Amino acid sequence: MTTANQPTLREQVEDFLFREAALLDDWHLDDWVDLFTQDARYVVPTTDLPDGDPKRDLVFIDDDITRLRARAVRLNSRHAHREYPWSRTRRFISNVRVAETGDGELSVNSNVLVYRFRAGEGAPYVGSIDYVLRRDGRDFKIAYRRAVLDLEALSWHGAVSIIF
């Protein structure tokens, strides 16, 4: 990349999100966890309460860094039976919007479509992900990742067994 063609902020964020998606599709989960800050939070609300607050409401997932790492350990262990053998997934990230929040953090939203194939069946997880990204040198770290499903219920997959 020449200096005349500096990537825009959105392009930088997109590169980061594409890299994250590749890590997940390739099941490099330890590397994926390393994208997070130590005070990070990963939240997936229930399908009937997309605005759910983990402190007050029932959600599917509310991980701090300890549980996030444990989630990766579990999925790598061959004993997370819903995901062993691993499913095949393919993630499509689009409609990326970036806003600077002033304190060095970025507020990012993207649409996401994850196709998951396993045991003769395939179906999508569809939704959007809100991120809070922190600058880390020339790169970013994830301080907050809230993945909101558009599905009305977990009718096809029966669980959020992969990282959505």
Next chain:
Amino acid sequence: MGEPMEIKDLIIDDRQRGIFRVHRSSMTSDDLFQRERELIFSRCWIYLGHESEVENPGDYRRRTVAGRPLFFARGRDGQVRVFLNSCPHRGALICRRDSGNTDVLQCFYHAWSFNTNGELIGVPDQEAYGPNFDRDELGLKEPPQVESYRGFYFVNFNPYAEDLVTYLAGAREYLDLIVDQAEEGMRMVAGSNKYTMKANWKLLVENSLDGYHLVPTHQTYLDYISGLGSDDSGQTASSRIVGKARALGNGHCVIESPVRNGRPIAHWHPLFGEEAREPIAQVRQRLVEKYGEERTFRMADTSRNLIIYPNLVINDIMAITVRYFEPLAPDNMEVTAWHLVPHEESETMLATRLDSFLTFLGPGGFATPDDVEALESCQIGFRATETEWSDISRGMLRPAKSTDELQMRGFWRQWHANMQGLSHTNVQDAPVEEAEAALALADDD
């Protein structure tokens, strides 16, 4: 396979030899599925919802229960009523949102309107009907029977069914053990887990009170918990799972085990943090004053996995989950799970409890996805029809522990009686000496 089996032959129950087998067609056959709809789901008390879900006058919720679209609402008079969700005029759904608050429900098709008492209050162009048109006859229809026990609402499509408390039999006490934990009653937290399993609904009954599968299936959960330094038993995983299994009558059954880790109600644990220690001690003190040591021990220091026959599970474990499953086909069910908490709990304690729920429970937790996989795996395995029987004999000739299968036999015997048109069965495992010593037994697995 040739002719379908006779219903009476679907279960082998040899109490002397300690052999109990279930023919797998009971989990694959369309005919038996239809028969279940008629003889079980149209005759038993089926869970509908909790009073706290319609807390204020005008609140409503819709549900599918035993195949029927229903909704329940709290009227302006404060009373909860349940309605069949179908317009008495031509059939369209009246309630088309999952929840809300309203005074009037209007059918979108021809604009007939009803209040939350179910009365027909508006018919456009009513003059077109003759003099015998009677609004009073055309209100929303209610299920033949609706009753609640301590906040849990049930419906029954059999007008002649016995009352709910009689039906609950020994399960009633186990509901009390949960509800009595709260000072100001229990409530459902907002948000529910809705997921589908491509498996027969009875597999989830078995799974929900199966102490035997915990160690092999949920190893990653146990590793996670012990990795956090939270194993306070000082024993190995397999030796600490000691508890009792009970059949409670009418197909209800339970496993009851001394608690291994913390319970948000009144059993503090380092995982909850120092700041939770005092509030938990206070709750415990209140329970002891009100109910005595022995009952407090059962509420606070045991966990209980309870089946209210046929399709309601209430697990009081690291949190209290209420799990309802609606059979869709012999190999398909929709599960909805909620989180039940005491009304009075502080924000901090609620957050601790919510966190405790998520470690194990729910389709994003560290255990439920494994169960979904296990049940779907069984259902696919059933296609190997030459393996005709499932074995549920475990613990049949000893005082039954929570890792045994007595509780499942209790469920299956009731199922078998219902499927033969009987409402009750008195069949139980043959009596075993020293049954009361079961809780204290060291596990030999």
